[in-house]
Amino acid sequence: MQLIRIAGLFSLVALAAGQDTSLRAVTAAFSAANISASLGITFNPKALLEVSFPQAHGKPVTLHAGIHLPINATAGPPSFEIRGAVGRGPFVVAMVDPDAPTPEDPSLAQVRHFLAGDFHLRGDCLFNTTAAVSDFIQPAPPAGSSAHRYVLLLYKQSPAFAHQQLVNASTSVLGFNISQFASAVGLGEPVAGTFMLVAPDSS
Numbered sequence: 312m313q314l315i316r317i318a319g320l321f322s323l324v325a326l327a328a329g330q331d332t333s334l335r336a337v338t339a340a341f342s343a344a345n346i347s348a349s350l351g352i353t354f355n356p357k358a359l360l361e362v363s364f365p366q367a368h369g370k371p372v373t374l375h376a377g378i379h380l381p382i383n384a385t386a387g388p389p390s391f392e393i394r395g396a397v398g399r400g401p402f403v404v405a406m407v408d409p410d411a412p413t414p415e416d417p418s419l420a421q422v423r424h425f426l427a428g429d430f431h432l433r434g435d436c437l438f439n440t441t442a443a444v445s446d447f448i449q450p451a452p453p454a455g456s457s458a459h460r461y462v463l464l465l466y467k468q469s470p471a472f473a474h475q476q477l478v479n480a481s482t483s484v485l486g487f488n489i490s491q492f493a494s495a496v497g498l499g500e501p502v503a504g505t506f507m508l509v510a511p512d513s514s
């Protein structure tokens with residue numbers, strides 16, 4: 312009982328602990344979670360991507376790299392801010408799950424949870440001016456799986472992105488490959504990113 316209370320307290324602290332504050336810490340967290348290898352990206356961020364999920368009650372939760380969130384805190388859609396200088400945009404934001412259906416057997420990965428362009432900075436906030444290529448899908452790690460990594464990446468938008476025909480609203484979200492897509496569309500490597508860990512609800 313005591314332990315459960317303490318664990319509960321820690322998760323509250325983690326929820327309240329807030330956003331990424333250092334590029335070094337984000338880079339270290341990506342490295343510890345093996346994200347660059349899993350996604351085939353080079354992660355050398357120039358700025359911090361601040362991702363916030365609205366909550367049914369209370370303030371939004373802002374991610375820091377590697378935060379554990381319960382599924383019901385991730386209904387979204389998330390909002391985005393940038394800390395640091397990476398130009399005014401336009402930007403592309405992507406969110407992918409390299410751990411589907413499970414981290415041990417990622418045979419359906421990557422799952423594309425969000426892909427959208429035409430994000431522009433207004434102050435520190437990112438606003439889109441066109442609809443998403445792939446609308447936000449809430450994390451849904453299957454029962455029995457360990458936590459999945461949900462990785463959010465910011466790219467500088469290329470001219471080719473607006474005309475890309477690789478992905479649209481009816482393209483399967485399974486079997487996506489963000490590095491292959493970025494390369495095909497000329498996005499280069501991500502300029503910012505963060506990630507969260509979401510496990511299935513224990514019953």
Ligand SMILES: *[C@@H]1O[C@H](CO)[C@@H](O)[C@H](O)[C@H]1NC(C)=O
Pocket residue numbers: 345348349
């Ligand atoms: C990191 O990911 C790569 C690609 O999925 C995999 O081959 C490698 O074994 C992983 N390394 C660790 C330490 O998990």
Ligand SMILES: *[C@@H]1O[C@H](CO)[C@@H](O)[C@H](O)[C@H]1NC(C)=O
Pocket residue numbers: 366367368381383384
């Ligand atoms: C998520 O579920 C927990 C436990 O049922 C509850 O305490 C919390 O308020 C819920 N959070 C949201 C954002 O709905």
Ligand SMILES: *[C@@H]1O[C@H](CO)[C@@H](O)[C@H](O)[C@H]1NC(C)=O
Pocket residue numbers: 427439440441442443446447
């Ligand atoms: C911005 O993206 C959201 C999510 O896809 C969409 O609902 C909204 O219509 C977009 N805004 C504009 C101006 O297209």
Ligand SMILES: *[C@@H]1O[C@H](CO)[C@@H](O)[C@H](O)[C@H]1NC(C)=O
Pocket residue numbers: 476477478479480481482483
């Ligand atoms: C959507 O993309 C798929 C490939 O994923 C393609 O076969 C289909 O023709 C595209 N649909 C439209 C309306 O462009």
Ligand SMILES: *[C@@H]1O[C@H](CO)[C@@H](O)[C@H](O)[C@H]1NC(C)=O
Pocket residue numbers: 351420421488489490491
């Ligand atoms: C994604 O595409 C890259 C480049 O085409 C390739 O090297 C990599 O193996 C692919 N990753 C997966 C998980 O298929």
